[in-house]
Amino acid sequence: MLFDYISLAGGLVVLIIAGDVLVRGSVGIAQRLGIPNLVIGLTIVAFGTSAPELVISLKAAMKGAGGIAIGNVVGSNIANVLLVLGLPALIAATPCGESGATRNALFMVAVTLVFIVLCFFTPIGFIAGVILLALLGGFLAASTMTARKHRKEQKKIASAAGAAVADAEIDEEDDALDDVDDVPDSVWVAMIYIVLGLVGLPLGAHFTINGATDIATAWGVSEAVIGLTVIALGTSLPELATTVMAAIRQHGAVAIGNVIGSNIFNLLAIIGITAVIVPIDVPAEVLKFDVWVMLACAILLTVLAACRICLGKISGLVMTCAYCGYIATVYLIGNVS
16 A cells, blocks of 8 residues: 555656656757747647646546546646635735736636536547647637737837837747746757656656556545546646745736646647547546536636736635635545445
């Protein structure tokens, strides 16, 4: 039993480190190839930071553990809203009025509804995966056009104020990779990072899945419960660490955008890619309770963005306690069933 806990914890650590290393190496190569930072941020970084969840879900689905595959994504989306936004608000005020947040949040709600509908036609198969990936392509295209339009407007405004100010504005807009530290300058080092990431991800997933399934059996709960809680929380740690550090540095305004983007990618990219490769069985318990909690969290996030609410300590405490209550309820339902 001790080995199972070590396998689960060690696997999650390897996944997080491998995903981070893969992102750094990929960004290094992309920059050397002259790919714009905007494109890198919307594709390589977004996919790379979701790599642990993707590998976990794919590995679980191929092993027949659909509960872990679905639970990982649903649980991560719930944790992203209640914990990743709530916990940093206990440290510093977290504004939710980021530009474009409301539009993207509405899209997230729509995507969540599409996902829930597809879940009722379990297993989620190839056609459903194609639909989700098509929505992802549309989202990336729209985000790219919106970002480019915003940059052009900033250039016009800044140029009217003088060349020096214009250059400053352009540099600020180009700085789209603030969250990616220590990007290697050498191509060879970047390639080594990529290889280490590609090797580490499946290795970490192997130990995580094996440990999680054995623990679920020993605890007498379903694989979905482990996926919704332990694995989902573990794969959400990078987002949590990022938002906590942003709060400490008084940069909390970007938190809601990161959470919305992560949730959209979880549903469209992770489930979409996995479903195209192998069908995903959706546990009945997830359909009865957890997907509706996820939808409620998506709606809550939309209200926060639309009303431009600034999360304070009380709001953060309520959201964090709500997440703890959700975890307790999942285990209670799991033990009863």
